[in-house]
Every structure is written in structure tokens, then in C-alpha cells.
Amino acid sequence: MGAGIAEVLARGDLAVVGIEVNADALERGRGHLERSTGRAVKRGRLTEEGQREILDRITLSVDFTDLGECDLVIEAVPERLDLKRRVFAELDRVCRDDAVLASNTSSLSVTDIAVTTGRPTKIVGVHFFNPAPVMKLVEVIRTVLTEPEAVERVAALVDGLGKTAVTIGDRAGFVANRLLFGYLNQAATMLESGHATRDDIDTAMKAGAGLPMGPFALMDLIGLDTCLEILEAVHAESRDRRHAPSPALRERVTAGLLGRKSGHGFYVHDGQGSPDEPAEHDAETPAPIVGVLGTGPLADAVAAHCGRAGGQVRTTAAELGDCDLVIECAQDAEAGRALLVAAAESAKEGAVLAVTSATVPVIEQAMATGRPGDVVGLHLPEADGTLAEIAATVVTAPGVADRAAALAGRLGLTTVRCRDRAGFIVDALRFPYLNDAAAMLGAGYAGADAIDAAMTLGCGYPSGPIADLDRLGLDRAVTVLRALYAETRDPAFAPTPLLAEHVTAARPLR
Numbered sequence: 001m002g003a004g005i006a007e008v009l010a011r012g013d014l015a016v017v018g019i020e021v022n023a024d025a026l027e028r029g030r031g032h033l034e035r036s037t038g039r040a041v042k043r044g045r046l047t048e049e050g051q052r053e054i055l056d057r058i059t060l061s062v063d064f065t066d067l068g069e070c071d072l073v074i075e076a077v078p079e080r081l082d083l084k085r086r087v088f089a090e091l092d093r094v095c096r097d098d099a100v101l102a103s104n105t106s107s108l109s110v111t112d113i114a115v116t117t118g119r120p121t122k123i124v125g126v127h128f129f130n131p132a133p134v135m136k137l138v139e140v141i142r143t144v145l146t147e148p149e150a151v152e153r154v155a156a157l158v159d160g161l162g163k164t165a166v167t168i169g170d171r172a173g174f175v176a177n178r179l180l181f182g183y184l185n186q187a188a189t190m191l192e193s194g195h196a197t198r199d200d201i202d203t204a205m206k207a208g209a210g211l212p213m214g215p216f217a218l219m220d221l222i223g224l225d226t227c228l229e230i231l232e233a234v235h236a237e238s239r240d241r242r243h244a245p246s247p248a249l250r251e252r253v254t255a256g257l258l259g260r261k262s263g264h265g266f267y268v269h270d271g272q273g274s275p276d277e278p279a280e281h282d283a284e285t286p287a288p289i290v291g292v293l294g295t296g297p298l299a300d301a302v303a304a305h306c307g308r309a310g311g312q313v314r315t316t317a318a319e320l321g322d323c324d325l326v327i328e329c330a331q332d333a334e335a336g337r338a339l340l341v342a343a344a345e346s347a348k349e350g351a352v353l354a355v356t357s358a359t360v361p362v363i364e365q366a367m368a369t370g371r372p373g374d375v376v377g378l379h380l381p382e383a384d385g386t387l388a389e390i391a392a393t394v395v396t397a398p399g400v401a402d403r404a405a406a407l408a409g410r411l412g413l414t415t416v417r418c419r420d421r422a423g424f425i426v427d428a429l430r431f432p433y434l435n436d437a438a439a440m441l442g443a444g445y446a447g448a449d450a451i452d453a454a455m456t457l458g459c460g461y462p463s464g465p466i467a468d469l470d471r472l473g474l475d476r477a478v479t480v481l482r483a484l485y486a487e488t489r490d491p492a493f494a495p496t497p498l499l500a501e502h503v504t505a506a507r508p509l510r
């Protein structure tokens with residue numbers, strides 16, 4: 001990180017002094033800088049002259065007194081509080097009195113570092129993301145002791161480097177890691193509980209929530225030891241059991257399965273490519289006859305999708321006789337149950353009956369019909385999306401969920417399996433994350449733009465959580481969260497007051 005940050009600063013025309021612990025480490029740093037800028041030259045993004053200028057702006061040294069004239073020092077030593085405190089004591093001694101001292105810590109408290117220096121008003125956090133030359137987000141952390149001018153100077157400098165500075169308070173994980181790791185740990189807990197498989201969870205979050213990577217692929221990329229370290233730090237402050245590292249994570253770290261860097265984490269990385277690509281459905285098999293029951297946007301979207309996929313669509317209970325699959329798309333659970341009961345009476349033997357609501361247990365709906373063995377949950381996290389989550393209940397007859405998945409596949413949908421639990425996979429993982437973001441906003445910890453920038457620029461999300469909440473609908477968020485809360489009784493799943501308030505006021509968050 002140190003070399004990456006030095007490169008960013010030198011690219012911004014600033015003179016940089018890079019300090020390492022010894023000559024060998026200094027040579028490693030020099031090699032890092034040469035390779036990184038060399039790659040930019042090879043890709044035609046930098047001239048050789050430009051590269052020379054950047055490298056010439058960086059003076060490398062093992063002598064801390066060379067930092068004496070610096071306006072700003074950014075510390076990026078390993079993530080240990082004792083070490084950081086020792087380094088800051090040394091910086092405090094050698095740096096000018098008006099110099100601002102910053103830590104690139106990911107998860108330690110900046111205040112903990114600041115209080116042991118003789119200049120706590122000039123200590124800030126500047127959290128770059130890896131790789132620093134590429135990633136646009138920098139979280140700038142002010143403690144309760146930091147003087148406003150120091151924060152403003154650092155944020156202005158970051159913006160001047162072509163990055164986006166997001167200024168926030170000193171809370172473990174800041175914005176991006178706090179939100180991201182709560183979600184990643186919940187995915188690990190979901191795996192641990194047997195709710196769904198690794199591949200189904202990863203596929204669901206890509207195909208259903210539009211994320212570039214599933215949570216297990218991402219944890220393997222970050223490194224499971226780093227994930228564990230960040231979760232421990234966040235949990236130490238939040239005491240939220242959702243941040244207590246899942247045994248599925250800890251067990252792997254103990255076993256040395258650290259992700260890509262060790263060749264094995266949640267996946268085996270043997271160069272054979274990611275095993276979680278969804279299977280292609282057989283285009284030769286004719287599309288099925290589908291009953292789509294209900295009125296409203298979901299029913300319309302499902303009927304339109306089935307029609308586009310070449311399926312024959314029936315929309316009234318009287319026409320269901322030849323349907324292979326009947327999908328109940330009512331707007332509320334009570335209406336859905338009535339439609340399902342009617343469908344169970346008229347659909348042919350062997351037809352699959354599917355319930356779309358993810359907020360009422362499928363089993364409740366199934367037991368109201370005379371043929372619960374034929375009922376599965378079939379949840380479409382995005383009405384016009386391509387993911388179908390299929391949940392079998394304890395009484396779903398053998399083979400019925402397979403048949404549902406095959407039929408959905410023939411309709412061009414990517415399918416994943418899970419148990420009959422609130423939110424299935426996608427909603428169960430994304431709404432608690434969105435709730436956490438809304439709670440941050442409600443607490444005034446960060447603004448809507450800052451929170452959205454943290455997740456898009458820092459974590460590669462296609463859109464930020466506040467924008468996601470407004471797009472998905474706050475009433476839907478509250479409904480799913482209430483269902484999750486009712487099932488788990490975990491207070492962290494209860495909708496944050498800001499959400500409930502905006503639903504009542506019928507106002508989006510922005």
C-alpha cells in the first residue's frame with residue numbers, strides 16, 4: 001500500500017519521501033514502484049519520460065529524519081496498533097510541528113493512535129483502497145480531536161489527486177469495510193447454516209443483485225485472513241453478532257486456506273477458472289406452458305418474461321389445466337394463498353405450483369392447498385431480472401424442486417436453490433446491508449453521496465446502497481427486514497427508524 005500511495009502522490013506532481021524499515025524492504029518498494037509504473041508505460045497510459053519524472057519525485061530512505069520537512073506523512077506499516085503507535089511516536093519526534101500525520105489503517109481506531117502522540121489535533125486517517133493507483137475512493141477519517149483545518153487540507157489534497165475523498169468519523173471499518181464485511185460475514189453464516197451452497201450464493205448475488213463477484217469469490221480475492229482481521233476489529237467495536245467472524249471463515253484461516261494467495265480458500269484456485277458459472281439450459285427443449293396468476297407489476301413482468309422466452313402463458317385459474325408450472329404473483333400473501341388454492345384445484349397432476357413472495361414462509365402457503373408436495377418457492381429478486389431462487393419446503397415432494405429449476409431454466413432463468421427462509425438468498429443478504437447503510441445515514445455518520453461513493457468506488461458495486469434503497473422501494477425494504485426480524489429476532493434486522501419514517505412519509509431517501 002505504501003508504494004501504491006507514493007505513486008499516487010508522485011503522479012499528482014508532489015515530492016514524496018518513501019521510508020522503509022531496512023534496505024531490503026526499500027529495494028522491494030523500489031521494485032514495486034518500477035513495475036507498477038512500467039506496466040502503465042506498456043499499456044500506453046504513461047510515457048517513459050513520464051515514468052522517469054514520477055520515479056524522480058520519490059526519494060527513498062530508511063532514515064525517519066528525512067521526513068523532517070514534509071507537510072503530510074501517511075503511515076502504511078502492518079496493521080498492528082503497537083507498531084503504529086511506535087511509528088507515530090517517531091514521526092511526532094522528527095516531523096515539523098505543523099505537519100499532518102495520517103494513518104492508512106483499514107480497521108484500527110485512528111483515535112487510539114492519535115491519543116499517544118503529542119499532536120492529536122493533527123492526526124487523521126487516510127484510507128486508500130488497493131491498488132491505490134487505480135481505486136478512486138479515499139476515506140478521510142477525522143477523530144473527535146482532529147482540527148477541521150487538518151481534515152480539510154487532506155481532503156483537498158486527495159481531491160486534487162483525482163480521487164474522491166469521503167470524510168467520515170472514526171468508527172471501525174469506516175463506511176466501505178463496515179458495510180461490506182457485515183454482508184460478507186452474513187454470506188459465510190448463511191453457508192454455515194446450510195441455507196444454500198457456496199456456488200448458489202455467489203451466483204445469486206451476481207445474477208440477482210448485479211454484483212461483479214459473489215461474496216465467496218470476493219473473500220478469496222481479499223484474503224480470508226484479512227477478512228477475519230477486519231471482522232474482529234469491527235466486532236470489537238460494534239458488538240453486533242453479525243460481525244462475529246463466521247466459523248466457516250475462521251476454520252479456513254486456521255487451516256491456512258487464505259484464498260487466492262494460498263491457492264485455496266472457499267474455492268480451489270488451480271487456474272481452471274471459476275466453477276460457479278451457471279449451467280446453460282438446453283435451447284432445443286420446448287418452452288413450457290406457464291400459468292401466471294395475479295395482477296400488478298410482478299405478474300406483468302413474469303408473464304412478459306415467459307412470453308419472450310417462448311412459453312405459452314395462461315393468466316386465469318380456468319385455463320391452468322395443461323400448465324407445467326403455475327406461478328402465483330399476487331401483491332400480498334393473503335391474495336397469493338387464495339390464488340394458490342385455486343391453482344392447486346385446477347392444475348394437472350405433475351404441475352409445479354410456485355409461490356413468489358419471499359416474506360411469508362412458503363410452507364404456510366403450501367399447507368393451505370390440498371397438494372403441498374407440489375409447492376415450491378420461486379423468488380425473482382428483480383421482477384425483470386434473470387435470476388430465480390427456488391426453495392423447497394420440508395414437504396415438497398422429491399424431484400419437484402428439480403422440475404421447477406428445469407422449467408425455470410427452459411424459460412431462460414438462472415436458478416439457484418435455498419431453504420424456505422425469509423428473503424431467500426438475495427434479499428436476505430442485501431436488505432440487512434442496505435439497512436446498515438440507512439442506519440449510517442440516519443445517525444449522520446456519513447451523507448448519502450459519501451455512502452454511495454464508498455460502495456461504488458471502494459468496493460466496485462454497480463450502484464450505492466442509498467440509491468439501491470430508493471430504486472428497490474423503501475416499503476419493500478421494510479417488509480423484507482420485518483420478515484427477517486420475525487424469523488431471527490435479531491435486532492440488527494429490524495428496519496432502522498429512518499426507513500420506517502420515510503415509508504410513512506412516502507418519501508425517498510434522496
Ligand SMILES: NC(=O)c1ccc[n+]([C@@H]2O[C@H](COP(=O)([O-])OP(=O)(O)OC[C@H]3O[C@@H](n4cnc5c(N)ncnc54)[C@H](O)[C@@H]3O)[C@@H](O)[C@H]2O)c1
Nearest residue numbers: 001002019020021025076077078079104105106128129130
Ligand atoms: N493491503 C490492502 O488491501 C490494504 C488496503 C487498505 C489499507 N491497508 C492498510 O495499509 C497498511 C499496510 O498494509 P499492506 O497490505 O501494505 O502491508 P504490508 O505488510 O504489505 O506492507 C507494510 C510495509 O511496512 C513496512 N514496515 C514495517 N515496519 C515499518 C517501520 N517501522 N517503518 C517503516 N516501514 C515499516 C514493511 O517492511 C512493509 O513493506 C495496513 O494498515 C493495512 O491495514 C491495506
